[in-house]
Amino acid sequence: MKNRLFVILFIFVLIALLTTQCGGGAAPDQKSSKKPDLQVVAPTSAAADGSLDGKTLTEDRCSACHSLRKAVSRPFTPDDWKIVVDNMIGRGANLSDAERTAVTDYLAKTYAK
Numbered sequence: 536m537k538n539r540l541f542v543i544l545f546i547f548v549l550i551a552l553l554t555t556q557c558g559g560g561a562a563p564d565q566k567s568s569k570k571p572d573l574q575v576v577a578p579t580s581a582a583a584d585g586s587l588d589g590k591t592l593t594e595d596r597c598s599a600c601h602s603l604r605k606a607v608s609r610p611f612t613p614d615d616w617k618i619v620v621d622n623m624i625g626r627g628a629n630l631s632d633a634e635r636t637a638v639t640d641y642l643a644k645t646y647a648k
Contacts, residue, residue, distance in 0.1 A: 589641025592634050600628070613643035 597606045620639045
């Protein structure tokens with residue numbers, strides 16, 4: 536009986552930890568009243584020609600929530616990269632319109648399908 540109680544308690548704790556670590560919120564297609572945590576980020580450095588550096592932005596902003604390996608683990612078409620980046624902005628990634636374009640262009644050129 537004690538073993539059974541221990542197993543049930545262990546499973547409950549494991550589920551609670553996984554739910555906490557994996558978001559555990561509403562499904563992406565459902566509206567959630569919880570607002571994503573926004574991060575304050577330092578201004579980005581521009582490339583030598585004055586344009587935004589998509590690689591640096593990708594490394595700084597994307598790695599704030601997940602590894603870069605995960606971010607580029609699958610190649611996408613340029614249109615798909617736009618969808619992915621917009622999805623991440625919807626989840627709380629802090630990118631201006633110009634930064635969004637720089638990141639999307641970098642990902643599309645570097646990790647294209």
